[in-house]
Amino acid sequence: MKINPFRSEGRAKVAIRHFAYFNARVLAMRAKLLPKETYPKFLQMGIPEIARSLGESEYKTEIEQLGQKYRGVDLVEYSLNRNLATTFHGLIEKAQGELQSLLMDYMRYYDLENITTALRGKLSGISDEDVEEAIIPAGSLTDAQINKLIEASYDDTMEILRKMGYDEAVDLITDLPLPEVEDHLIKMYYANLLEKTSGGSKNMKMFHHFISIDIDFMNLINFLRLKRDNTPSTKVMEYMMPGGAQLPHKKLKELADLDMEEILTRIEGLAYFREHQGELTGEKDSLTALEASLLKFQLNYAVREARQNPLSILVVLSYILAKRVEVANIRNIVRGKEGDLPTELIRNQLVL
Amino acid sequence: MTDIGVGVGLIAIAAGLAMGLSALAAAIGEMAIGSAAVGATAEDRDMFGKGLILTVLPETLAIFGLVVAVLLWLKMP
Numbered sequence: 001m002k003i004n005p006f007r008s009e010g011r012a013k014v015a016i017r018h019f020a021y022f023n024a025r026v027l028a029m030r031a032k033l034l035p036k037e038t039y040p041k042f043l044q045m046g047i048p049e050i051a052r053s054l055g056e057s058e059y060k061t062e063i064e065q066l067g068q069k070y071r072g073v074d075l076v077e078y079s080l081n082r083n084l085a086t087t088f089h090g091l092i093e094k095a096q097g098e099l100q101s102l103l104m105d106y107m108r109y110y111d112l113e114n115i116t117t118a119l120r121g122k123l124s125g126i127s128d129e130d131v132e133e134a135i136i137p138a139g140s141l142t143d144a145q146i147n148k149l150i151e152a153s154y155d156d157t158m159e160i161l162r163k164m165g166y167d168e169a170v171d172l173i174t175d176l177p178l179p180e181v182e183d184h185l186i187k188m189y190y191a192n193l194l195e196k197t198s199g200g201s202k203n204m205k206m207f208h209h210f211i212s213i214d215i216d217f218m219n220l221i222n223f224l225r226l227k228r229d230n231t232p233s234t235k236v237m238e239y240m241m242p243g244g245a246q247l248p249h250k251k252l253k254e255l256a257d258l259d260m261e262e263i264l265t266r267i268e269g270l271a272y273f274r275e276h277q278g279e280l281t282g283e284k285d286s287l288t289a290l291e292a293s294l295l296k297f298q299l300n301y302a303v304r305e306a307r308q309n310p311l312s313i314l315v316v317l318s319y320i321l322a323k324r325v326e327v328a329n330i331r332n333i334v335r336g337k338e339g340d341l342p343t344e345l346i347r348n349q350l351v352l
Numbered sequence: 353m354t355d356i357g358v359g360v361g362l363i364a365i366a367a368g369l370a371m372g373l374s375a376l377a378a379a380i381g382e383m384a385i386g387s388a389a390v391g392a393t394a395e396d397r398d399m400f401g402k403g404l405i406l407t408v409l410p411e412t413l414a415i416f417g418l419v420v421a422v423l424l425w426l427k428m429p
Contacts, residue, residue, distance in 0.1 A: 017387040024388035028395030311384075 005111070005165035006192035008104045008140070012097040013201050016311055022095055023315040029087070030319045032058050033326050036352050042333050043343050047072045050334060051079075059083050073338045078133055080327045085110075085138040087323060091316060099313060102207050105193060106320070110139035112189055115161065115169075116182045118149045122157065123178065187241055190215055194243045203313040210302070210317050212245035213272075217298040219244055219252060220267065221291050224260075228287050233257050246270045272297050289348045296351045299325055325351045360428055367424040374417025381410030 034057065042050050054076065055063035062079035070078055088110075092103050114135050121131035128150050137146055145164070152160055158170050168188070172181045190211065197208035219240050226236045233256035240252050247255075247270070255263050264281045267273065273280060276297070283289040302318035309315075329350050336346035356364075389403025 017383050020384040021387035021391040024391030025395050028392050028399065031396075 004192070006105065006108055006189055007196060008101045014095075014097045014099045014203065018096050018099070019311040022099065023310065025094060026091070026316045026319045030322060033322055034058075034330075039329055039333065039350055039352060040347075042330070043347060047076065047334055047337055050330070050337075051075050054079065054330070062086070073334050074133070076334045077331065080331055081133075081136045084323065084327050085136055088138040088320070091320070095316075098201065098203065099316075102197070102204070102313065103316065104140055105196065106207075106317075107139050109186075109189060110136050111141050112139075112182070112185045114139060114141060114146060115149065115166070116178065116185070118146075119154075119157065119173070119178060121150070122154050183239065190241055190243060206309065206312050206314050207317070209245060210305075210314060212243055213298065213301065215241045216244040216247045216270075216272075217294055219247055220294055223252065223255070224263070224287065224290060224294075227256075227260060227263065246272070272301050286348060288345075292349055292351050295325060299351065363424050363428050367421040370420040370424065371414075371417045374420075375414045378410040378412075378414040378417075381413065382407055385410065 038053075042053070045053065048071075051063060051067075051072070054060075055067070059079050062082045063075065066075055066078050066082070088103075088107055092100060092107065095103050114137065117134050118131055120126075121128070121134075131150050132147075135146055135150070137143060141149075141164075145160075149157055149160055158173070161167075161170050166185075169181060169185055172184055176184070193211050194208060197204045197211065199205075222239055223236060226239060233253075236256050237249070237253060240249065242249055244252075255266060258266065261281065268277055268280050280290065280293060283293050299318070299321055302314070302321050306312070306314040306318040329352075332349045333346055336349070386407045389399070389407045392399040393403050
């Protein structure tokens with residue numbers, strides 16, 4: 001039988017009482033996320049102080065484990081990766097039935113990231129150790145599988161990927177450059193998620209809706225980046241992911257011919273931004289601030305929807321997004337500090 | 353066997369239903385709240401007290417049922 005690397009087998013529907021149990025655990029975990037006030041404090045600290053402060057938070061175990069081996073940015077960076085993986089694996093373990101299968105498939109995004117990281121490492125001659133450190137083992141690949149991918153030669157990697165079911169990706173790698181293969185893989189990943197969740201239970205539909213919103217925001221960020229670089233509209237459309245909730249291909253195509261200011265005004269008409277008119281256009285001079293602002297809107301929208309459906313899959317999905325944002329914020333601060341970036345520039349990148 | 357009459361029999365059934373149905377409703381309420389309380393306590397032990405209080409809140413429904421059943425019982429000759 002052909003393996004589909006993007007999909008786990010279908011499982012039973014989940015009882016309401018399991019959602020009550022699972023979502024209460026998730027909400028308790030969300031309460032332990034770093035409060036907003038932490039980031040301005042981090043901005044005033046040096047990297048060792050940030051690491052020490054993280055060592056007193058939910059990242060304690062990882063900081064202690066890796067503290068023997070690494071220092072400074074490396075310590076923070078690897079602790080963040082490991083904590084993200086542990087947290088997401090923990091969520092999958094706690095979930096049951098259909099919920100577990102959906103979460104597993106959602107986390108396969110990290111499989112794609114890890115595969116492309118391993119391939120990029122081989123192509124650019126980076127040491128296995130450095131590649132290993134950039135891996136976020138939050139997906140379905142086991143540590144043994146990831147190690148095999150990292151240690152294998154380029155040709156052996158292709159064979160391993162075929163065994164995992166990524167035949168299509170292997171065929172593409174021979175013809176296309178890696179970034180395009182990556183783009184293709186992500187499109188396949190989202191298409192699979194959308195296909196799996198079209199129809200079915202209420203939670204499947206909610207998951208489908210969440211993924212469509214995810215696609216909208218990802219498209220928006222890529223769209224604005226490409227437009228800022230004056231990419232021709234036909235080329236812009238090649239990078240757009242089909243399946244967005246409020247920005248289908250047709251609408252994006254219309255936007256592609258407009259100038260930046262007009263695009264932002266049109267985008268502000270979408271339901272995501274209705275209560276915050278003028279905020280996006282206010283950020284038009286800085287793409288970094290605009291991206292951070294978009295992520296903030298996505299997070300707020302997800303949290304709002306989760307509050308309206310407290311016994312649904314949206315609670316865990318909004319937590320996953322919030323956790324990712326937290327890790328990205330800390331990463332941006334330490335990387336910015338390492339590169340001696342001005343505090344204001346780092347602050348602009350933060351999703352607060 | 354003593355003949356208690358239809359009226360008394362109906363009162364007895366009503367008292368039984370008042371108690372039984374309210375206890376069932378309380379149980380349904382406690383099912384979700386109890387699951388959530390266990391989940392919250394698993395993540396944070398300090399939630400045990402709060403969880404316990406919230407879990408027993410639907411028990412008031414059963415108490416109302418009991419009060420109604422007792423009132424009906426008192427009406428019985």
